Amino acid sequence: MGRNLQSGDRLRPVDLARRHGLSTQAIRNYEEAGILPAAARTPHGYRTYTALHAGALRAFLALAPAHGHRTATSIMRAVNEGASEEAFRLIDESHAQLLDDRRTLHAVENALRDLEGGVAAPVGSGADELFIGALARELGIRPATLRAWEHAGLVRPRRDPRTGYRVYDEAAVRDARLAHQLRRGGHLLEQIAPLIAQVRAAGGLEPLEAALHDWHGRLSARGRAMLTGAAELDTYLRERG
CATH class of the missing domain: 1.10.1660.10 (Multidrug-efflux Transporter Regulator; Chain: A; Domain 2)
Incomplete structure (x- = not known):
């Protein structure tokens, strides 16, 4: 869903929310928690998102059923902070x-x-x-x-x-x-x-x-979800470059 977005496309919080059946407040909460990268702002102060944010959201929503909300949040925060090794450690612990x-x-x-x-x-x-x-x-x-x-x-x-x-x-x-x-x-x-x-x-x-x-x-179900989560996270890591 939403994979045909171009990297320069701009999305509103409501656009991300509707794609995944979420509220706009949930999108803002995910950004504040570090699950999504920080959004750009319009001159009027409104958040704007891109395909990268959509990829981050897909990765998190796939990781959560596999690793739990708290661990999935920590994984995404680590990735967004450039600490991929910490994210991999958290994933390893969950597999263990x-x-x-x-x-x-x-x-x-x-x-x-x-x-x-x-x-x-x-x-x-x-x-x-x-x-x-x-x-x-x-x-x-x-x-x-x-x-x-x-x-x-x-x-x-x-x-x-x-x-x-x-x-x-x-x-x-x-x-x-x-x-x-x-x-x-x-x-x-x-x-x-x-x-x-x-x-x-x-x-x-x-x-x-x-x-x-x-x-x-x-x-x-957890094992299968881990496979799905890993695939989405790998896609997001590639999108981040």
């Missing part, structure tokens, strides 16, 4: 996060297969039970997070009768692992709770399987 999310998804699927087979996930430390601090360290989270998950019904530690400390047995560790993996996959606590409740129930794994299918779809 996608790969990590894929590995997390595979870990959840492995956990699901273990659950279907009636095999509990290994604790890792070799201990049959863990206290809250040890489990938090193993998962790389804070003890307060485990307490919040307990409050939300995601994990059910028992209490040591002598000390009152929380003790996580094999089943509680399994639930904590699943909660951790699903949180990293973007699920909210209120979405995870019924999944884990189903996991606890005999033969209740279908909701988790549906969530994993949806997760696969979202990761694939």
Whole structure:
């Protein structure tokens, strides 16, 4: 859309906005955020844009679904400031996060297969039970997070009768692992709770399987969006010269 513009063509904010279903205020906000290069001004102070600005807008709108609004903004700001290496670093980090999310998804699927087979996930430390601090360290989270998950019904530690400390047995560790993996996959606590409740129930794994299918779809969509975003950004970098 708009690729037949000549480099010298002048565009008003409304022209850019209409091409992409945006408001003129959004165009001004994008310029102020550094997503678009600074616009020229008419003698009366009105902004005027060119094909270069249209290319920047296309690049940003393609990058946002792939990397998120904040990262896409940082990428475009870096490019417009002449810091292409910083932009490439941000893109690399986003790709690394996608790969990590894929590995997390595979870990959840492995956990699901273990659950279907009636095999509990290994604790890792070799201990049959863990206290809250040890489990938090193993998962790389804070003890307060485990307490919040307990409050939300995601994990059910028992209490040591002598000390009152929380003790996580094999089943509680399994639930904590699943909660951790699903949180990293973007699920909210209120979405995870019924999944884990189903996991606890005999033969209740279908909701988790549906969530994993949806997760696969979202990761694939992000990967495809990264390809589209990369193509638009490459075009914009060529237009900048």
